[in-house]
Amino acid sequence: MRLKDKAAIVTGAASGIGRATAQLFAKEGARVLAVDLPGKGLADAHKAHEAVATLEADITTDGAPKTIVDTAVKHFGRLDIVMNNAGIGSNALGEVMSREQWDRTLAVNLTAPFFICQNAIPHLRDCGAGRIINVASVMAEGTDYGLSAYCASKAGVAGFTRTLALELGKFAITANYLMPGAIKTGMTSPLWEARPEVADIWAKKSALRRLGQPEDLAKAALFLASADGAFVTGHGLTVDGGLMLRV
Ligand SMILES: NC(=O)c1ccc[n+]([C@@H]2O[C@H](COP(=O)([O-])OP(=O)(O)OC[C@H]3O[C@@H](n4cnc5c(N)ncnc54)[C@H](O)[C@@H]3O)[C@@H](O)[C@H]2O)c1
Numbered sequence: 001m002r003l004k005d006k007a008a009i010v011t012g013a014a015s016g017i018g019r020a021t022a023q024l025f026a027k028e029g030a031r032v033l034a035v036d037l038p039g040k041g042l043a044d045a046h047k048a049h050e051a052v053a054t055l056e057a058d059i060t061t062d063g064a065p066k067t068i069v070d071t072a073v074k075h076f077g078r079l080d081i082v083m084n085n086a087g088i089g090s091n092a093l094g095e096v097m098s099r100e101q102w103d104r105t106l107a108v109n110l111t112a113p114f115f116i117c118q119n120a121i122p123h124l125r126d127c128g129a130g131r132i133i134n135v136a137s138v139m140a141e142g143t144d145y146g147l148s149a150y151c152a153s154k155a156g157v158a159g160f161t162r163t164l165a166l167e168l169g170k171f172a173i174t175a176n177y178l179m180p181g182a183i184k185t186g187m188t189s190p191l192w193e194a195r196p197e198v199a200d201i202w203a204k205k206s207a208l209r210r211l212g213q214p215e216d217l218a219k220a221a222l223f224l225a226s227a228d229g230a231f232v233t234g235h236g237l238t239v240d241g242g243l244m245l246r247v
Contacts, residue, residue, distance in 0.1 A: 012086030016185025181240020207242025
């Protein structure tokens with residue numbers, strides 16, 4: 001029960017890393033507001049987990065960051081942990097990237113998470129040991145063809161998280177980001193199931209010779225959310241099985 005009596009928000013929680021994290025946080029004693037888009041089976045995903053409440057919302061719509069934070073505080077009377085996990089992939093060569101794709105990628109992956117943090121700050125101050133955990137990517141530091149918008153969004157997450165860590169430390173709030181490697185989730189499974197050889201390449205590239213599972217990230221998030229992570233702030237935690245060790 002490492003999160004006993006804590007209240008958390010986890011976005012992008014109908015699937016993958018967010019779903020696993022919401023359920024692990026609940027198992028460890030937290031009450032959790034799980035957020036995801038309408039039509040993604042969010043309530044169904046958590047129906048066996050009493051401590052998980054659900055809210056269907058597009059995090060990019062006007063007023064959504066405030067609604068999400070207000071809903072959590074209304075449900076739980078407090079807010080201790082914010083996990084900005086919702087995200088989208090984005091693949092287009094720079095020379096043909098549309099303005100629409102660029103804007104959408106940054107809106108979901110970067111701008112909405114920042115404003116969810118901003119709305120949460122007063123409540124994280126009040127609880128005396130607030131935790132911000134933002135999900136970036138190893139692509140915050142690396143890159144590949146077609147990833148200019150995705151890399152920009154994730155490098156942005158790393159940058160604003162470090163800044164919040166600096167600004168909020170005096171309130172005993174920590175702010176960290178996770179850098180997942182190749183993880184089997186709703187984002188990657190469609191491609192990997194259609195082309196198993198691609199999944200195999202990613203698995204073999206990692207030092208541990210396997211793909212990551214959502215639970216691998218949930219456990220890292222739990223460390224940062226719990227008292228064990230109290231002196232870790234402004235840190236980017238790579239959770240990639242050693243994928244990025246080789247240059
Ligand atoms: N899977 C990987 O290999 C990998 C690697 C690095 C980083 N990540 C990051 O991990 C995070 C979680 O992704 P995942 O891999 O679990 O994928 P996923 O697709 O299984 O989960 C992402 C969830 O975010 C939700 N979402 C997307 N846009 C949203 C919006 N506007 N409002 C609310 N919810 C929205 C989706 O509906 C989905 O349920 C993302 O930020 C992603 O960029 C994933």
